Amino acid sequence: MYIQETAAGNQFDAIVIGSGISGGWAAKELTKHGLKTLVLERGRDVKHVTDYPTGVMNPWEFEHRNQLPLEVKQANPVVSKCYAFYEGTTHFFVKDAEHPYVQEKPFDWIRGYQVGGKSLLWARQTQRWSDLDFEGPARDGFAVDWPIRYADLAPWYSYVEKFAGISGNKDGLAQLPDGEFQKPHEMNCAETHFQKAIASKYKDRQVIQGRCAHLTEPKDIHFQQGRAQCQHRTICERGCPFGGYFSSNASTIPWAMKTGKMTLRPDSVVHSIIYDEKKGKATGVRVVDANTKKMTEYYARIIFVNAAAMNTNLILLNSTSNRFPTGLGNDSGVLGKYVAFHNYRATISAQYDGDLDSTTAGRRPNSPYIPRFRNLHKQETNFLRGYAAGFNAGRSTYTNNEGIGADLKKSLLNPSWGGWHVGSHMMGETIPKENSTVSLDGTLKDPFGIPQLKINMFYDDNDEKMMKDFYEQFTEMYEAAGFKNIKTRDSKQAPGLDIHEMGGARMGKDPKTSMLNKWNQLHACKNVFVTDGAAMTSTSTQNPSLTYMALTARAVDYAVKEMKKQNL
């Protein structure tokens, strides 16, 4: 159902800007209620399965065996830093030159401009937030109080989890509420050893299996989506022809398409949202065709902005009018401020000499997780908030590569088992600050004539203290498990590479200090909803995508009720 370029074709009930993880959900929920919905995607179309060109390629089939050509690296210093950017995935990432931006401070902006956005590429960890997260800003005196609590979101977490398909254990932890889980992935011997060692030493620390968006026990609802059980290929970022993990492409977008109510328009770069001062609401959007550069307007009763955190800020900032001279809905002046991210700089690794008679078989698209244990119920350290961490153990083989000839070959053909390598990475909550900002550059434009985004995000003293604590605590925990050769590392990576940028259009109770109300609705322009990362008041330690999905489904439910009441 691609759009007909007629005047009548430009009027819709709802417009969704973006087709990534939250935009896909907006499309699915809006069309479920029968709303004629236009989904605008700035990138090209990527159809499930048929547009995954490397999805079933063996490693030896790649021209450079998955190594990046030097030319690609040199032309793309930013995106080349991303762990998931390699020969098999370059087509799903934005190249540096394609969408320039201004780094007031170093920021590695990793983007996926295509139908499905970064939902094709995400790491698929899906941990719920708890009240210990939602109450954080109020308790610790930063940002503003969240206008919602866990109870507001809990049923929507369940709702999206059932459809997306999440695997995990019911661990019964206050800081990481249980969800609607399919059976968890197994831990290996070394991971179970660590789990037991931590349980015996600490009452307040747990090693659990990560909860992730993989189908381990697909239900009817997943078969109806055309998805099948995860096949443990662990090449997810190339697109999964089985639909084993959740993406917009495999799930929400085709589901919305089936209703016959969705019009998907790829190659549509949203310039701004149109605000009608007489009506006192938004009436539509201005779209630049990515190929022809021609601008077209589309109209709708409600608009969902799901362009991904940074670009959602960009669109709102660029949507100026007499009523909103500094950006749509920006009466508070906080638009583009209080942006934050997750601190992924700190890692720790070691060796484990036990369980040498065992190893793993097959592959696992997931790894164990250590939920936050610092400052959980009260302030107890010299830094605010805390961190979660991943944990992963594995064994690899090695060969003696001395010499040349038949002996070398014999050695290569008979690899020996190495011991277990273990490692953890910190996922630290960062504090949103007023001077952590995104804004529009006064002169520089992108290839579509839209001002370039200036990004000014940075680590602060709290982040440094938190990293020090992570090193200390995890060294102690690793020692408790008998791990040897413990090494800590600071990658010094710039913000952005975590790909968890959040905020800028935060939710809050007070229109004077926030952009969005408790329904993700612009306080000052009620028919515009923001339900992606831009809405986040604080960052927590959990991977944020599941929360975006739940916020989106909840906001659409509210929007549709308001439309029926003629309030929108």
Next chain:
Amino acid sequence: MERRIALKNMAVAFGGLLSLPSWAQNWTTESVAAQTASRSYLSAADDALLAEIAETIIPETDIPGAKSLGVHTYIQKIVKDCMDTQAQDALENGLYTVGDISKKSKGKDFVAMNQAERTAFLNELLTQGADEETKTFYNLVKTLTIKGFTTSEYYLTNVAHYQLVPGFYHGCVPISTSK
């Protein structure tokens, strides 16, 4: 271009011993351009020499060796596309050195030697006061030969037992049955 100049300089240094091989006598502007435009950057002779060096490092036994697995093609592709000009020069100059020294000190082309002679030659090349560039060349070719061999379809399928679609993950299996 710099490589060509370097080669010319080397030829001068070696007393003008460099003369064009017979197959190169028919070079024309067109044939050179065609070769430059292709994915390979080594001459056919250099490519053949590289194949024999890789084959010396990992020889054919009852299972395929480097040459039949096309490891030299992999090396050339990686050096050309994924590495800098320094590595490209090291490969090209190193191949020249091997060709030159083999003729001068052994009286025959490397490709004309048997496996034992080739192995001895490469070992000598490294041990007998090799300069930095020769060491760089040797390590580059050896590292990439091993990588090309262990990432080949043959190795991944028959030795590493790679499966594109494993369908499972078992956390703890006894090591004897895990392969």
